[in-house]
Amino acid sequence: MVDPCARSLRRALRTALLAAALLVVALPPPAVASGFRSLLTARNDALEQNRPPDVPDDATLESAGAKIGKVTVRALDVFDTARSDEDNWLFRTANRLHINTRESTLVDRLLFKEGDVYQGRLLEESERLLRDTRYLYDAAVRPVRYADGVVDVEVVTRDVWTLNPGVSFGRKGGKSTSGIEIEELNLLGRGSQINVKQSNEVDRDITSARFVDRQLGSTWWALEAEYSDFSDGGAKRFSLEQPFYALDTHRAGGVSFFDTNRIDSRYDLGEQVAEYGVEQRLQNAWFGFSRGLQGNVVTRWTVGVTSDEWRFSKVPGSKFKSALPPDRKLVYPWAAVEWVENDFRAVRNRDQIERTEDFQYGLNAALSIGYATKGLGADRDALVFNSRASKGFELSGKRSVLLAASLNGRYEEGNFADTLLSASARYYHRQSARRLFFAGLAVDAGEKLDVDRELMLGGDTGLRGYPLRYQGGQGRWLLTLEQRAFTDWYPFRLVHVGAAAFVDVGGTWGRDPYASKTHEILGDVGVGLRLGNSRSALGNVLHIDLAFPVNGDKSLKSMQVIVETKRSF
Numbered sequence: 001m002v003d004p005c006a007r008s009l010r011r012a013l014r015t016a017l018l019a020a021a022l023l024v025v026a027l028p029p030p031a032v033a034s035g036f037r038s039l040l041t042a043r044n045d046a047l048e049q050n051r052p053p054d055v056p057d058d059a060t061l062e063s064a065g066a067k068i069g070k071v072t073v074r075a076l077d078v079f080d081t082a083r084s085d086e087d088n089w090l091f092r093t094a095n096r097l098h099i100n101t102r103e104s105t106l107v108d109r110l111l112f113k114e115g116d117v118y119q120g121r122l123l124e125e126s127e128r129l130l131r132d133t134r135y136l137y138d139a140a141v142r143p144v145r146y147a148d149g150v151v152d153v154e155v156v157t158r159d160v161w162t163l164n165p166g167v168s169f170g171r172k173g174g175k176s177t178s179g180i181e182i183e184e185l186n187l188l189g190r191g192s193q194i195n196v197k198q199s200n201e202v203d204r205d206i207t208s209a210r211f212v213d214r215q216l217g218s219t220w221w222a223l224e225a226e227y228s229d230f231s232d233g234g235a236k237r238f239s240l241e242q243p244f245y246a247l248d249t250h251r252a253g254g255v256s257f258f259d260t261n262r263i264d265s266r267y268d269l270g271e272q273v274a275e276y277g278v279e280q281r282l283q284n285a286w287f288g289f290s291r292g293l294q295g296n297v298v299t300r301w302t303v304g305v306t307s308d309e310w311r312f313s314k315v316p317g318s319k320f321k322s323a324l325p326p327d328r329k330l331v332y333p334w335a336a337v338e339w340v341e342n343d344f345r346a347v348r349n350r351d352q353i354e355r356t357e358d359f360q361y362g363l364n365a366a367l368s369i370g371y372a373t374k375g376l377g378a379d380r381d382a383l384v385f386n387s388r389a390s391k392g393f394e395l396s397g398k399r400s401v402l403l404a405a406s407l408n409g410r411y412e413e414g415n416f417a418d419t420l421l422s423a424s425a426r427y428y429h430r431q432s433a434r435r436l437f438f439a440g441l442a443v444d445a446g447e448k449l450d451v452d453r454e455l456m457l458g459g460d461t462g463l464r465g466y467p468l469r470y471q472g473g474q475g476r477w478l479l480t481l482e483q484r485a486f487t488d489w490y491p492f493r494l495v496h497v498g499a500a501a502f503v504d505v506g507g508t509w510g511r512d513p514y515a516s517k518t519h520e521i522l523g524d525v526g527v528g529l530r531l532g533n534s535r536s537a538l539g540n541v542l543h544i545d546l547a548f549p550v551n552g553d554k555s556l557k558s559m560q561v562i563v564e565t566k567r568s569f
Contacts, residue, residue, distance in 0.1 A: 049156075055146045058120030066118040069150035071110070073103045076158040078535055079493075086493055100159050101135060102189040108218050109133070110141075110155065111246055118143075118151050121342070125246060126155075128344060128358045134193075134537040135162050135186035138356050161536040162186040168199070170564040175202045175459075175468055185537045191215050202460075202468065203265060205231040220245045222254075233277075235260035244300055247342055248292040252302070258282040263315055266322070266454060269553060270467025274322035277313035278452070282306075288336075296362075298340040306370065307331045307377070312452065325451035330410075331378040334370030336386075339363060345392075349486040350428055350436065351568035352540060353496040353532025359402065361392030372410075382412035398430040409447070419447040420455075438482040438569075445475040446510070455508065457522070463504050465524025465549035465560050474510025484569055490534075495542075498530035498569065504547075523550045528562075530569055540567050 056064075078098050079091035109129045111122045123141045130139035137158045145152040162185040169178045181197030193212040199205070208228035216223045219242070226237040241254025259281050266274035286304030309329040341362025350357055368386040372378040388406040395401060402425070409419025422444045429437040442462070444455055457463055458470030462478045482502040489497040505523040526547035533540055545562040 049140070049142075051142050052144060055143050055151075058118075061118050061143070061146065061151055062120065064149065066146065066149050066151045068112055068114055068116045068118050068153055069145075070152045071107070071112075071114055071155065072144075072152070073106050073155045074157070075100050075103060075106060076156065078159050078161050091493075094161065098159065098161060098163070099186070099189045101157065101186060101191065104218065105189060105191045105215065106130065106155060106157060108215050111248070112153075121247075123153065124344070127346075129245070130155075130157060131356060131358060133191065135160060135191060137534060159186075160534075161538075164536075164538045168565075171561060177201050183538070204233075204262065216240075220249075230262055233260065233262035235262070244288060244290065244338075247298050247340065249290065250292055251287075251289055252300075253287040255285045256282075257284070264452065266472075267456060267458075267469035268472065269555065270458060270470050272320070274320045275315050275318055276322070276324050276452075277315055279311040279313075281309045283308075293342060296342050298338075298342070300338040300340070302336040302338070302368075303334070304336075305331075305333045310452070323451070327379070328450070329377070329379045330372040330382065330384060331376040332370035332372035332382075332384050333376075334368055334384065336366060336368035338366040343392075345394075349434070353486055353498050353530060353569070354534060355532070355540070359392060359400075360390070361394065361400075361402075363389070363391050365389040380412055382410045382417070384410050400428045402426040402428075416447045418450045418453060420449065421445045421447075434486045434488070436484045436486070438480070438484055440480040440482075441477070443475075443477045447474075449474065457506050457508050459547075459560060459562070463506050463522060463524060464502070464526055464545055464562055465504065465547035466522060466552065466556065467560075470552075471508050471522065473508030476506065476508045478504065478506035480504050482569075484530075494533075494535055496532035496534055498532060498541075500528045500530060500545075500569065502526050502528065502545075502547075522552060524548055524560075525550065538565075541565070541569055 077095040077100065079086045079095055081087045081092055081095065110126045111129070112119070112126065123143070127139050127141045130136055130141070137160045139155070139157045141153065141155050143151045144154045164181060164183040164185075167178070167180055169176070171177070177200060179197055179199030181195060181199070183193075183195040183197070185193050187194055191214065193210070195210040196208070198207045206228055208226060210224075210226040212222070212224045214222040221240065221242045224237065224239045226235070228235040236259045237257070239254060239256035241256065242252050243249075243254075244252045261277070261279045263275055264278050265272045284304060284306045286302055288300055288302035290298060290300040292298065307330070310325075311327045312324045314324060341364065343360065343362030345359050345361055346356050347359065348354065348356060350359075366386075366388050370384040372380065372382045372384055374381060386406075386408045388404070390402070390404040392400065392402045403423075405421075405423040407419070407421050410417045422442070424442040425440070427439040431437060446453075446455055449455070454469075454472050455474065455476050456469040456472045457476045457478065458466045458468045460468035462480060463470065480502065482500050485499045487497045487499070491497065503523065503525050505521060507521045524547045526545055528543055528545035531542040531544075533542065543562060543564050543566055545560075547560045547562060548558065549556050549560070
C-alpha cells in the first residue's frame, strides 16, 4: 500500500515542477545581440519582402482594371547557401541531392495567369494553396511592379527536404510504435508522393505502398492508390477526384473505394478486453457544382451515391468472449450543400513554430442527407445525415477563438442510431511575440452508437498522462490548458525550439458494457519540448513530453513519456 504522505509529496513535487515550468516559459526571451540575430532566425529575406511602395494597393489596381503581366517564379533551395551560416558542405550537398519543385508544378497551383484581370484575393488564395502542400516550407505571391495598367507578379517559394529513407518511432499512452520506410513527398519535383513502409503499430504490423498525385497531368484531379498488408488482414484504397479546390471552382466530382479486413479490439483501462474480425467495403461516387464566389460567400451543391458494408466475425482461438457487433449494409443516394465564407487569416507561432499558418475565420458549414433503402440493396431503411460548421472570431488584436461542431448519424425505425454530436473550441491569447496561452475544449456525445464504435479517452486522444484507450463511454470531454513558448533558438539552422507546460482534464459518461466503472474526472499535468522542423516535410513538430496523472486506478504509472510527431504545437 502506498503511504499517503509519499503520495502527497509526489503530488506536491509535480505541482512545483509545473509551476516552475510555467514560470520559465512565461518569462520574456533573453535579449539577443544583433550580431547573432541572423544565426537564430529562420525567416528568409526573399519570403519576407513586402509589396514595393510604388505598387498601389489591391483596391486601386482592381478599380483601374489592371491586367497581370509577367509572372516570375523563384523556387528557393532547402538551404540558402548565400548566407554565411548556411554555406557549408553538408547544406550544399543537401541542395545538390534535392530536386527542387519544378516551376511548372508551382504554376499549376496558381489561380491566375498572364493576361488575366488582376484580383488581389486570387494571389492570397494561391499563396494558401501553395502552403497547403507538404513539399514547401512557405510561399509568397505579391505584385512587384505596376506600369501602364499592367501588374507584374512574383511567386517565391522555399522547398523542404522530402526524401525520407529512414526509421520512425513514437511513444504515447504507454505504447511504442516504430517503422522503416522510404518516402518521397515531391517525386522529381512534380509534387507526387510515393511511400513504402513497414511499421509496428499498437494494433497490428503493417506493410504498405502508397502513391498520391494531387495534380494529375497538370490538372486539379487527384489520384490516390494504396495497398496494405496487415498482420491480421489487409486494405486497398483508390480514389480519383477533382475537389472544390478554390473558391471559384465551378465543378467537382470523383469516385473512390476502400476495402479492408482486420481484427479490431475493445479496450478498458488501457488493456484489451474484446476483439472481433472486421470486413468493410466502402464505395462512393459524387458530382458537385457551384456558381463560385458570390459577394463574399460560396455555395456548393453535391449529389452522390454511397455503399457502406460492414461484416463482423469471431476471431478463431480468441481468449476473449464477447458479443459481435451486428452486420450492416447501407446503400443510399445523397445530396449535400456547403457554404464557405471568404475570411482567412495568416499568422505565425500559433500551432506551428516559425511557419506561416492559414486559419479560416469565415463560416464554413455543410449538410448532407441520404436515404438508404432495401430496394437499393441496403439491409434497412434509414435516413443518413452528416453536418458540420466552423467559425472563427477575433476577440481582440491578441485573442482569437475558433469554434467547430458536427452532427452525424442515422435515423431508423423511429429512433436515432449511431449518432454523434461533437463540438470544440480553441482559444489563443497572444501574450507576446514569443509567448502564447492556449485553451481547448472538445466534447463528444453519442446516442445508440454502433457496438464497434467506441468513444475512448486516454493517451492517444489528448489525455497525455494516461495509457491509450483508458476510459470509454457514450460521451467524453477534454479540456486542455497550455502555456506555449516560441524561442529564438535555431540550433544548426535545422529545428526551431519551443516549450510547453500543460494541464489536461477530461472524463467520460454513459455506460460502456465492456468498460469498468468510469472515474468522474481524470487529469494530468506536464511539461514538454517542441522541435519545429523547418527543413523537412517529414512531420512539422516533434513533441517530447513528460505527463503526470493526478488520479485514476492503482495500475497507473506515475509518469508517461510521450514522443510523437504532430502537425501542430
